[in-house]
Amino acid sequence: MRIKNFKLEEYFAKYEFNVEYSLCSSDCESFSVDELLTLEKESIDDLKKVWLGYTESTGNPLLREKISQIYSNINPEEVIVFSGAEEAIFVLMNVLLNKDDHLIVQYPAYQSLYEIATAIGCKVTKWLMDEEKHWELNLQFLESSITSSTKCIVVNFPHNPSGFLPTKDFYKKLINIAQEHNIYLLSDEVYKFLEYVKADRLPSACDLYDKSCSIGVMSKSYGLAGLRIGWLATRDKALYKKIASFKNYTTICNSALSEFFAILALRNRNKILKRNLEIINRNLILLDSFFNKYDKIFAWIKPRAGSIAFPRLLIGDTVEDFCLGLLKEKSVLLMPSTNYEYGNRHFRIGFGRKNMPEALQKLEEYLKEQYKEYL
Template sequence: MATLTFEQPKHLAFVQKLEADIRFNLSDSCAQGLYLDELIALQPNALQGVNLGYAPIQGAFLLREQIAKFHSAGLSTPFNAEQVATFCGAQEAIFAVMSSLLSPDDEVIVFTPCYPSLAHLPTVLGAKVHTIALQASQKWQYDIDALAEHINERTRLIIVNTPHNPTGTVLSAQQAERICQLAAKYSCYILADEVALHGYSAEQPLSSLFSEYDKTIHLGVMSKSLGLAGLRVGWAITQDRELLQKMLNAKTFTSICCSAVDEQLARVALLHSEQILAQNNQQIRDNIAHFERFITAYAGLFSWHAPQAGSLALVKFNHAMPVETLAVALAQQQHTLILPSSVFDLAGNYFRLGLGNRHFAQGLARLSALIDEQDLYHSP
C-alpha cells in the first residue's frame, strides 16, 4: 500500500515561515465571535453536570438537533438530527467525507481558488482532481459550462463552496440547480461547503441550495459565521445513511468523538445564534464601510469586489511590488497578517481580506502606516 503523503496547507506554511509576532490578522476567515466568558454569560449554568467522559461518536443528540435547525434556515424540508454527524472542526469532516467516498482513479471536480485541503486531499487518496478556476474578469462567478465539460462517468464528487472562500462570491439558485442536474446525470456526490452560509449577506439571508439533491453532503462549522473557532465542532449532514456510517467509522480512527465541553458550548451558541450572528454581521458591515473609505483614500492602489456574503474578499494590490513582498513587510514591520493569493494557488497580485474581526480598523491602520512609510501610494 502506498504511503499517504500530506502537505501542510500553503497558507499555514506561509504564516509559519514568517516567524513574526502577528497581532492583527487582516486575512482572518472567521467572524469575530465571543470570548468564553461572554458565551457562558448567555447561559450561566451551561456546563453544570457535563460528563467529561467520551461524547457520543455521532455527537450529542441535543447538539445535533440544534445543528439541524440552524442549517435548515430557509428550507421547506428541514434536516433532522439523525442526518447530522459532528466532527472536530470542518477539516475532520472533509477527511471523513473524502476517505469514505473516494477510491484511486475516481475523479473530483473542484472550483479554485479554494480551501487547500479540498483540492489536495483527493490526490492523497489517489483520486484525480480537475480544477475550474474562477476568474476576476467574471467577478469570480462559477463557470457551470466548464463543469459540464469536465464531468464524466468517472466523476465521484463535485465540490462547491458558497459563500466562496476567498472571493465572497455566492452561487445563484439557477447555477445550483444546474450543478444538481449534472451530478444526477452522472450519479455523483456533491460536497457543499457551507461553512459561511448563515452569516453576513449583502442581500437576503442565504439557505442551502443543494438540500433537494439526495447525494449532497452539507458541511458546516462553528468557526466561520459564528466566529467560535475555539470550539472545535464542525458537522456534516447527509441523507445517505450508509455514507454517514462510513464517515463515523472514519472518525473512530481520528478523534473518536468531539469534546463534551465543546459540544455543550456549541449547543449554547446555536441556541443564541440569532444574537451572535446579528453582532458578527454588523461588525462585517462596519468593516466593509471602513475598507471602502480606506481604498478611496488610496485611490487606485487597491481594487476589489465587496463580498456578496460571508466575511471574505479578494483585494488586488495595483503596484509593481509583489503582494508577497508587501505581506512579509507588513508582518515583520507592523505585526499584521495578510495572505497573498498565491497560497490559494491563484496567480495575480491579490490578497485575502477578512472582514469579520473587531480589531480590523487597527490592522488597517498598520497597513496604512506601511504604505506611508514606504511611499507606496506615490511610487509605481
Template sequence: MHLLENSIRSEELLAKTINIKHRFYASSSEPLKLKDLLAITERNGDHQLIQAYHDHTLGYADNGGSLDLRQEIALLYGANISADNIIVFPGAQTGMTLCAQALLKSGDHAIIITPSYQSLEEGAKLAGCEISRVNLSPDDDWQLNIDAVEAAIKSNTQYIALNDPHNPSGALMSYETKLALIKLAEKHDILIFSDEVYRLLEIDPKDRSPSMAELSTKAIALSTLSKPWGAGGTGIGWVVCQDKSICRKLLKAQHIYAVCFSRAGEIQAMMALRGSDTIIGKNMQIIDDNLKLLEDYFDVNNDLFQWVTPRAGGTGFVKFKGPVTANELAEKLLEQEILVFPPSIFDCDENLSQYFRIGFSRATMPAALDAFKLFIDTQRPLWKKQRVG
C-alpha cells in the same frame, strides 16, 4: 499520496507569525468568550443547559455527535434535514478530510472549484484522486461557470468540491447556479461537497439560499462553529447529508479516526446555537462596519487596489495594481507586522497572481487597516518612481 507530502501553506505562514500585531487576514468571527456565552444563555433562561455544562461527565461524547446537539444543528436547515442526517466531527477540517477518505478511492476523479481552502483539494488527493480545477474569475464576479464544470467531467468523476460562501473572495453562489450544478451532478451521478462554513454571514440575509444538502440527495454540506459564531474553540464541526447510506459511511470514518471529542464542547455549541440571533447579530455588525471602511478606502485608492465587494463571510480577495507582485507586497507588509494572505497561500494561477486575501470579521480590523494605510502611504512615492523609471 502520503498524508504529510503536501504541507498546509497557511499553517506554515501562521506558525511563523503567531505573535504578529495585525491579523489582517483573519476569517473567523470575533472570538466568543465563555463568560459572554454563559451570560447569553442565562438571559435566554436556559438554566438547564448551564446546569448540564457544570454537571457533565468527562467521558466520551457519543460517536457522530450526541442526539441533543444534532437536533439543535438540524434546526439550521429545512424540514428534510433531521438529527439523523448530521454527523458531528471535531472541527470542520476533520469532517472535510474524512469525507474524502470515506467516499473516494484511488482512480476516482474530483473537480475542485478554485481558488479555495487548500484542504478541499488535499483531501481528495490523499484519497488517491485525479484532480481537475475549475477556476473562478473576478471578471464573472467570482460566479461559478456551469459549462466549465461540465467540460471538466470525466467518466470517473465522483466528486465536485466547492466553497460557498466563497473563501477568499466573499462571493455568494446564486440559487439558480446551485440548482444548475445539482442538475448537472445528478445527471452524471456525482457527489457535491459544499464547504458552507461561512453560511449565515450573508451581508444581505435576503441573498441566503438553502444549503446544498437541503436541495439534493447528491450533496454533502460542511459547517462549523468557528466562522459565524466565533466559537472554534468548541471543536465542533458537522456534515449534513440527506442520503443516510453516506451518513453511515461518515459515521464509520468518524469512529475510526476521530472518535473522541468533548461533551463540554457540545454543550457550549448548543449554547451558541441557541444564542445565534445575539451572537451572529453582533458579529454581522462588526462585519458591516468593517466592510464600509474597506469600501471607502479601496474607492479612494482605486489606482492601487481593485476588488469585487464581498457578499458573504468575512474575507475579500483584493487585486494589487502596483509595481511589485502581491507576494512581494505581502512580504513587505509582514515586515511591518501586518499579515495578509498572499496568492501563494491559494496556489493561484497566473491570472490571479496579483490578488491577496484580507479578513474583516473582527473588531481588530480597523487598527489593521490603519497600519495598512500608513504602509501604503509611505510606499506610494517609491512605487511612483518605479513606474516612471
C-alpha cells in the same frame, strides 16, 4: 497517506500568534467563556454538571438536534459532529473517493478541498472562477469537464477567499447537473449566514439533493473556532454509515465541553450571527472606501457574503514581498495568494474582527510611507 503541506495553515502557524493585527483571518470575532455563559442564566450550573467521559461518537444528540434545525429537510440522525470542518472534509474524502476517481473543484480553494483527493490519487479538475466577472463560475465548463469517472463536485459558497456567492438560479442549475450525472456534491457552507443581503442566502445542498453533503462549523460565522466543532449533514444513509465508522480512526468522539458550548451558542445563534454581521457590515464600509481611495494600488471586488475578500495588488512587487514588508513594518498580517497556489498578485483580507479598523489604519500608514508615488 502522503499529503503536501497545508500552506495557508502553516503560514498562520508561523505568524498569527506573533503579530499585533491579523488582517486576514476568516473567523469572526470570538467570545470568552464568560461571554458565552452570560447568554443564559442557568448555564454555569449546567456547565458544572457536564460529564467528562467519552461522548456519543456521532455527536451529542441535543447538539445534532440543534444543528438539524439549521436545515429545512434534515433529521438529527443525518448529522454527524466532527472536530472542526477540517475533520469532516478529511473523513468524507477518505470514505467517498478511490484512486483514479475524478473530482471537479471550484478554484481557488481552501487547500484541503482538493489536496486530500490528490493525495488519495484522484484526478482533480480545477473549476476556475473568473475574476473579470466578479469571480463567477461557468456552468458550461463544469458540464464539459464531467467524465464517466467523475465522482464528486466540490463547491464552497460563500467562498473562501473571494466572498463570492452565486445566484439561487445558478445553484439550482449546479444541483441539477450533479443530479443528472448522478455525481456527489460536497458543499462547504462554513461561511453561511454571513450574507449581506438575507435574500441572497442559498439553500443548503443537503436539503435539496440526496447525494450531497453540507459541511458546517462553529468557527466562522459564529466566531467559535476554539471549540473545534464542525459537522456534516447528508441524507445518503449508506454514506453516513461509512463516515461514522471512519471517525473511529480519527477522533472517536468530540470534546464534551465543546459540545456543551456549541449547544449553548446554537440556542442563541440569532444573537451571535447578528453581532458578527454588524461587525462585518461596519468593517466593509471602511474597506470599500479604502479600496476606492487606493484604486491605483489595488483591484477590489466587493464580496457578497462572508468575512474575507481577495483583492489584487496592481503595483510592482510580488504580493509576498508586499505582505512581508507590511508584517515587518506594521505587525499586520495579510495572506498572500501563494498560499492558495494562485499566483503572486492577490491577497486575502479578513474583516470579521473588531480591531479591523485599527489594522486598516496601519495598512494605510504603510502605503503612505512605502508607496508615496502611487498616492
